[in-house]
Amino acid sequence: MTSLRSTHHIFSLVLCASLACCATSASAIVEPSQPAVVADNKAVVAAAFDRWAAGGSDFFNEVVAPNVVWTIEGSGPYAGTYHGRDDLMKRAVRPLTVRLKTPIRPVSRQVWADGGYVIVHWTGEAVAGDGKPYLNRYVWILRMENARAIEVTAFLDLRAFEDVLQRVPQPEKT
Template sequence: MPLLTSLRFRAGLVALGVVASFALLPQSTYASQATSAESRNKQIVTEAFDRWESGGTGFFDELLAPDVVWTIKGSGPSAGTFQGRDVFVDQAVRPFVSRLSTPIRPVDKRVWADGDHVIVNWDGEGMARDGVPYRNSYAWILRMRDGNAVEVIAFLDLTPYDDVLRRVPAPTTNGEHP
């Protein structure tokens, strides 16, 4: 009888091992897919920043989904949430860049990915039309889907940003600067 019990015990252990292996297989497959998605998202965002740093001008069109929700955190007049890429560009990007003589370019960046989120901590520099340099540090948290950011939470020092908007007059409607 002890031999029969020992065989049943061994068979039970083998069966348990087989079941455990199958239970772990989907997790390891999922982990591999998640790591692949993280790497792909990090690469997409890093390459978009690299093109912007090198003089590219299509950063927001390249990276943002048309229905992106962009939130600028803070309490200044520029803080708020923008529904859609066009709304964000029209209400937050264009009014600011129209007051610059040289565009903001990333000069330093660090990029991390976690699941479908990519975090970018970057420093940017540009020149306002009145000759005063603009420098700021940013932290953007992008939630990615299908190669585009569908949600962005942006942290920056709003004081220098709002100062450019306040200090430098907007161009007139015919595109000339006052």
């Protein structure tokens, strides 16, 4: 009986020590909802938008993770989920940008952050290849990890987007 109590006592001590180690390790993990992480995520996205508005063209490489899961909400041929930055660029971004005379520039934006998410409401303007303006309003909800967007849900006026694709022919490759 004494041996059984000793074994039970030793087991209890080992279990308590293991739980204490796990609790200490877990408290050292940086949670996405910590104020510093939230502020950093917001600052990363806001600064990248500022550079884009000023003429930069590297937003997607700066902010979007290569393995992003990007979902365009709505209906139509461009609504859906894109797996990876390359897939997004090839099937959704480039079909529009090759039909523009000027690159899309954010002309106004609002940025919020909450937990591991950054939400951007922005207006983009460009000139289409036929000289007509392209104007669209977007809301992007970015789930951030290590200062990169790993998941994005995008809302935009797909009718305006698709109008450019239907109206302006894709340039011939040279």
